[in-house]
Amino acid sequence: MKIIITGASGFTGQHACQHFSDARYEVIAITRKSEVEAKNCEVKYCDLTNQKAVLELIKATKPDYVLHLAGQNHVGDSWEDPVSSIQANMMTTIYLLDAVRKECPSCKVVIVGSALQFDVGNIATLTHPYSLSKTMQVLIAQSWSHLYGLNVVIAKPSNIVGPGRSNGVCSIFARKIMNMEQDETEQKHLEVSHLGVQRDFVDVRDVVKGYDVLFQHGKPGEIYDISSGINHSLGDVTMHLKTFTDVHFNVKSKQYGEINNPSPVNPEKISKLGWKPTIPFSASMKDTLDYYRNLS
Numbered sequence: 110m111k112i113i114i115t116g117a118s119g120f121t122g123q124h125a126c127q128h129f130s131d132a133r134y135e136v137i138a139i140t141r142k143s144e145v146e147a148k149n150c151e152v153k154y155c156d157l158t159n160q161k162a163v164l165e166l167i168k169a170t171k172p173d174y175v176l177h178l179a180g181q182n183h184v185g186d187s188w189e190d191p192v193s194s195i196q197a198n199m200m201t202t203i204y205l206l207d208a209v210r211k212e213c214p215s216c217k218v219v220i221v222g223s224a225l226q227f228d229v230g231n232i233a234t235l236t237h238p239y240s241l242s243k244t245m246q247v248l249i250a251q252s253w254s255h256l257y258g259l260n261v262v263i264a265k266p267s268n269i270v271g272p273g274r275s276n277g278v279c280s281i282f283a284r285k286i287m288n289m290e291q292d293e294t295e296q297k298h299l300e301v302s303h304l305g306v307q308r309d310f311v312d313v314r315d316v317v318k319g320y321d322v323l324f325q326h327g328k329p330g331e332i333y334d335i336s337s338g339i340n341h342s343l344g345d346v347t348m349h350l351k352t353f354t355d356v357h358f359n360v361k362s363k364q365y366g367e368i369n370n371p372s373p374v375n376p377e378k379i380s381k382l383g384w385k386p387t388i389p390f391s392a393s394m395k396d397t398l399d400y401y402r403n404l405s
Contacts, residue, residue, distance in 0.1 A: 111135040113172040115157060115205070116179030117150070118143035120275040121221075121313055125176055126150050128317045137170055139179070157201040167208035174324050175218040177205055180246075183276065184225070184239045191238035198242035199249060206253040206261065217260040219323050220250040222332065224267050224309075224374065247332065254330040262327035264320055267336035267374045270393045271313035272400035279310065279346055279397055287401040289356045297358040304344035304362045307370035311337045312388035319384050326382040336374035337386045349394040 112129050116122040117138030126147035130136045136150040145152050155166050157179055181187065181197035202220060209216050223243040227234040235241060247263050254261040270279045282299055289295045319335040327333060347360045376384070 110173040111137065111170065112174040112176060113137045113139055113166075113170060114176045114178065115139045115201075116177075117145045117147075117152070119178060120273045120277075121269060121316065122178045123147055123273055124271075124313050125178065125317045125320065128314070128321065129176075132321065134174075137172065139166070141179075157204065158196050160204045160207075163201070163204040164208045164211065167205070167212045171213050172216055173213075175205060175209065175216060176320055176324075177202060177218065177220050180221075181239070181242070182223075184237050187237055187239035187242065191241075194238050194242045195245070198239075199245040202246045202249050203253075206250065206259060210253065210257050210259060214257070214259060217324055218250075218262070219320050219327070220246065220261060220263050221320075222247045222250075222263050222265045224265060226265070251330050251332075258329075260329045262323045262329060263332040264323055265332055265334050266316050266319070267309035267311050267334070269313050269316055270310045270390075270397060271388070272396040273313060278343065279394065280401075282346060282350055283394070283398045284401050286350055286354050286356060286358070286398060287405060289358055290354060290402070291405050297356065299347055299358060299360050301343050301347065301360055301362050303364040303368055304347075304360070305342055305368050305370070307340040307342045309336045309338070309340055309371075309374045310346075310390060310393065311335060311386055312390075312393045315386045315388050319379055322379065322382050322384040331378075333379040333382075334374050334376050335379055335384075336376045337390070338373050338376055339390070340370065340373045341390055342370075345390075346394065349391050350398060352391075353395050353398050 112134045118140040126138050130149040138145040138150040138152045181194045187194040225240045226244040227240045250261050
């Protein structure tokens, strides 16, 4: 079976390409200009904000599956350039889905949303342009499924961690610790926004397996949370990382006091399809740290 993976050079994209290649899919890795490390993939370069280029891509490849990972995923950048964020997240999704509608309407598509989507019934829950762009992306996916009968499923992963290049907080901490290990002049401390901040972290390798399950069993138009179901604080993150290094470092919190943390994200819906997380949080932290060590 032929699968197109957009955002193939990104953190999750690299893992997805390797997973589906190992599972004997014919993988077409889509990137705008970066390299794709995964083996046994056909790499194609395409600017997904170009509607004509997207249509030509789908027409030429006629995929059985599309995993749409490409987009802008930085909250700070969305404040600086909201239009680009909307183009990268919403418009690329429209172009892909409409190309699928025209050229291969039986293709199954998984669109990857975000845990930072807001409640469209309450504008007060909108906190940044990134949230707007991802919420609109999901609405477009559901709308094309409803209006045109496309087989589109929406995945909503929680905070993705694990080995690979990522701008997530766990990777930032791991890179800092690796620098401490390699450079004796590096300051031996981590700065944390608030040690009590809690998030649901799920390993990237488990997430990619979840996307595979959604291709096989996900229902069109439905949204599936992919999560561990367990919250970990940033204090937990630093303590886990400390156990995997001989470097003694201090942790400095920029803020103190109570904080309102979200409840753990329940993955019950996708669990009913046969998926469950298998990689413990401690293993994710160790593998992340080892990844950056191996780069040095």
